[in-house]
Amino acid sequence: MSEAPVLKSVDSTASIGAIWHFSEAKKIYNLPFNDLLFRAHTVHRAQFDPNAVQLSRLLSIKTGGCAEDCGYCSQSAHYPTGLKASRLMEVEKVVTEARKAKEGGATRYCMGAAWRSPKDRDMDSIVAMVEGVRALGMETCMTLGMLSPHQASRLADAGLDYYNHNIDTSERFYREIITTRTFADRLETLANVREAGIKVCAGGILGMGETSDDHIAMLVTLANLPVPPESVPINMLIPIPGSKLADAAPVDPINFVRAIALARILMPQTHVRLSAGRTAMSDEMQALCFFAGANSIFVGDTLLTAENPGEDDDAGLFRRLGLKPMTLDAAE
Numbered sequence: 604m605s606e607a608p609v610l611k612s613v614d615s616t617a618s619i620g621a622i623w624h625f626s627e628a629k630k631i632y633n634l635p636f637n638d639l640l641f642r643a644h645t646v647h648r649a650q651f652d653p654n655a656v657q658l659s660r661l662l663s664i665k666t667g668g669c670a671e672d673c674g675y676c677s678q679s680a681h682y683p684t685g686l687k688a689s690r691l692m693e694v695e696k697v698v699t700e701a702r703k704a705k706e707g708g709a710t711r712y713c714m715g716a717a718w719r720s721p722k723d724r725d726m727d728s729i730v731a732m733v734e735g736v737r738a739l740g741m742e743t744c745m746t747l748g749m750l751s752p753h754q755a756s757r758l759a760d761a762g763l764d765y766y767n768h769n770i771d772t773s774e775r776f777y778r779e780i781i782t783t784r785t786f787a788d789r790l791e792t793l794a795n796v797r798e799a800g801i802k803v804c805a806g807g808i809l810g811m812g813e814t815s816d817d818h819i820a821m822l823v824t825l826a827n828l829p830v831p832p833e834s835v836p837i838n839m840l841i842p843i844p845g846s847k848l849a850d851a852a853p854v855d856p857i858n859f860v861r862a863i864a865l866a867r868i869l870m871p872q873t874h875v876r877l878s879a880g881r882t883a884m885s886d887e888m889q890a891l892c893f894f895a896g897a898n899s900i901f902v903g904d905t906l907l908t909a910e911n912p913g914e915d916d917d918a919g920l921f922r923r924l925g926l927k928p929m930t931l932d933a934a935e
Contacts, residue, residue: 621826623869628823632815632865636857640895643864646871647896655929656921657711657874657899659744660704664732665691665716671748671783673771674847675808675840678717684845691716694728698735705741708928709902712736713744713767719784720749726757733761744804744834749784749792755799765834766796767804773820776813780848793828803832806876809862810840810854818862826869834899835866835873839880853883860891867896874899886920893924 631639647653667688672681701712714732721729729745736743745758746767758766770789771777777786796803805828807821825832839859842849866875876899877892884892902917921927 623823623826625823628819632819632861639864643867643895647867650871651898654926656926657929658709658902659711660709661713661901662700664714667717669717670719674780677843684843694731697732701736705739711742715746718748721747730761733763737762750795752795755795759799759801763801765802765804768792769806771807772813773817776817804834805832806836808838808840809859812851815858822866822869831870836876836878838878841880856888860895863892863897864895
């Protein structure tokens, strides 16, 4: 019987600030599964408490009627998804909901509006929402579509902590999913956000018909930004009836975990968020994702318009796995 190969020791800090090449990242992604998880978990444990998970809450502050044609989205006006457009929520209502989220253990409050980009007339209300949520002692995050440099500066002046703008997939596959804005448009908004001094939240969606090479390329793009995102949400597609991707085949669960592990290795100091799609994941799949380096989730029954595991389900999973909510100090 041949002896099992001995794993080389892992330098858990060597990849911080590295420029990654696709070929190198692909070799890591395709490691034997146990070796990949060992490497990812070693990196994760060197940077974070491996048993602490950041809890975030996401609220749709303006739903539906979006001019973009993102093939995965229930809120696009291009598809008959049955979702009615709503007006921008009142500031007081948003702050009230944020207060409830904080009482439930959330440390970050994310607010999303279904816009191609915010109109200047809406910015006063958006700024007031940021200021109101920050006054509660919570981190703030907004996702409003594309931002101009001036709009990013206004949000920075209001104290916005994070801005979410996902690149969704690889540059190669991007046009298969969205035609109303370019991959370069997305990178430009991320640059505007970073230039304004706001932390970046940017990730993507798996299960839209892309290949594992697209998973790798997307993560390499994020890791090679001038400053990698402080937060990277990895979503599993929730097929929306009426949308372009209503009949998309589900992503392979092992490949999904591989993507989580690669994100952790390429971006050691980033919060990797296990985002949409958790209702379709088994507890065992989620446990593997946490072991591979995911250390953030959204809590609450809904994510914008999609279902999410209830707080009782998450609490039960945390108890079984010995996980605990991350404190705000640790999350910064």
